[in-house]
Amino acid sequence: MFDCDVLVVGGGIVGLSTAYALTRRAPGTRVTVLEKERAPARHQTGRNSGVIHSGLYYRPGSLKARYAVRGAAEMVKFCAEWGIPHEVTGKLVVATSRAELPRLHALVQRGRENGIPVRELGPAQITEYEPRVRGIAAIHVGTTGICDYGAVAVRLAEASGARILYGAQAAAVDRRPWGVAVRTTDGRIVRARVLVNCAGLHCDEVARLAGDDPGMRIVPFRGEYYELADPTLVRGLVYPVPDPAFPFLGVHLTRGIDGGVHVGPNAVPALAREGYGWSVVRPRELVGTLAWPGSWAIAREHWRYGAGELRRSLSKRAFTEAVRRMLPVVEESGLRPAAAGVRAQAVLRDGTLVDDFLIREAPRTVHVLNAPSPAATASLPIGRDIAARALAHL
16 A cells, blocks of 8 residues: 655755664665655755854754764764765854954854864964964854765665655645555656655745645755855865844855865845746746745845845955954955855744754654754764654654
């Protein structure tokens, strides 16, 4: 009667980590993954900065804090075991004005509460790590690293032993007391005892297909990147002091596993859930975003912040100015456009930006409704959490 025991919708790193955890926690469990693209990790997983986050920024005791700290160590070990390119580089968080010092000191305290080794630096010590970076104070976080998350996703898919159906987008969900049946856009029917929704940018839509009210909506934010024409300007990873009111970390410099240095991202509203440029507009999705009360609440409360992000999107000079606060030697001509990403940010009806991972359960169903950064870093412990919840429904 059943095609599988657990059906996972979404072939990004969280969905594939869940499949991997299911077959390890309960050998013999039949797992199928539906992925609408022709390969895994085509969206958030394959379009991020490749950073293995330390867990510095996240509220102590939150899922993000616990899973990022644990996940960073596990991700380094996983990459080493499977021969996936990675490096533990450390990173600097740099304050460039006195107004940022209280927030920098708060980060030091938060890092220590999360069990992360943090070293405070003065201006001269900053240049020991990054000779061309300037700031009045900084912290060094030694456990931050980089890796190829696309390669991690491919390995998880292979190692899970799950049946993965590519080009299979969920179009309808029929949930009954005995299980669930999902019809894909190409007409296939897959029956399972339990459904796990790891659909990322479309997770709220899948929840509604299953008949559940997720109480939130994914509002897509595009992160635009440049790359340094001269990657020797930066040795490792350099971040500004983030604004705690937002889940975004600001324009930072990230040396990737390929040796290039990405600069970004900013955070601007995308006009489609997979809107990787201003020219990508999907009217139905845009109308849905505009119809959500939380979108307007964000706009009213944070319009100044949004205006600054929009300015950096439309003006390369403004983007360069943001970078020059930390890296004064960079010129506008020294930045080359790079591929953008889109963050799936859950927003509540009142405009609250959900700041932790959000996992909700319904009969025979587990919904992952907010898993942006640091979800890639934390994907192995997140996968185990979701797998345990799914198995409890069998």
